[in-house]
Amino acid sequence: MKAVCIGDSLTHGYGVPASCCWVNLLQENSQLKIVNKGLNGDYTASLLCRSYRDVISLHPNYTVIMAGTNDFLMGSSVYNVFDNLSLLCKDVIENSIVPIIMNPPYIDEDMAKERWADEIDYVEVNRKTELLGQRLKEFSYEKSISFIDLYKIFKNISTEARDYYIDGIHLNKRGHLIIYNELMKQKVFEENKKK
Known part of the structure; x- marks a missing residue:
């Protein structure tokens, strides 16, 4: 069984050792x-463009999809981001791959202004x-x-943001562990096994 x-x-795991990234935790x-x-x-849009090379051609059983933060940081609309992600899901489904969608985490506004860029409207x-x-x-329900x-999970811990974020946007080891634990808790791979 394979997941992309x-x-x-x-x-990717920006800012943390590779071994601490939620993707590597799944592997281990x-x-x-x-x-x-x-x-x-x-x-x-780039995910959609590279979906054949980076997902479909690898013939995984599952693909975990999470993106949108960079789009919104650059002013993209919700409509465009949703459209790209829904098209990506349809592509993988048509190729007998089970998609799992994750909405990106909440951004801690104060920390991001301090450590990332102060001109962005977080x-x-x-x-x-x-x-x-x-x-x-x-869409997922349908x-x-x-x-x-x-987003909701990390918003609920936003009062302790410095314990989970590097810069208000990117997650530290504890933040990655939350994503890993959520994937394991929801048993998304077991429940969605291809027939």
Whole structure:
């Protein structure tokens, strides 16, 4: 059994040792062969463009999809991001691959202004990410796809943000552990085994 994880720096594991990235934690603690196709700075349109090379041609059983933060940081609309992600899901389903969708985590606005860039409207980025999560949840329900709303999970721990973030956007070891634990808790790989 194989799973490809496709996304941006939050999938690649920016800022943490490779062994601490949620993708590597899955590899070490499951029977799946895991392939990390996260690229730092990537956008959902790029994921769609590279889906054949980085997902479909590898013939995985599953693909975990998480992206959108960079799109919103650059001002993209919720509609465009959702459209790209839903098209990617349809592509993998048509190729007999089980998609698992994760909405990107909440951004800690104060920490991001201090440690990333102070000119970005992180309130607006978070608003768009929350709306994306609502649309992805509805889409996932309609298509019987597993969905994990990391935005809500990380928003609920935002008072302790410095314990989970490097810079308000990227996650530290503890943040990656939360994603790994959520994937394991929801048993998305066991429940979605291809027939």
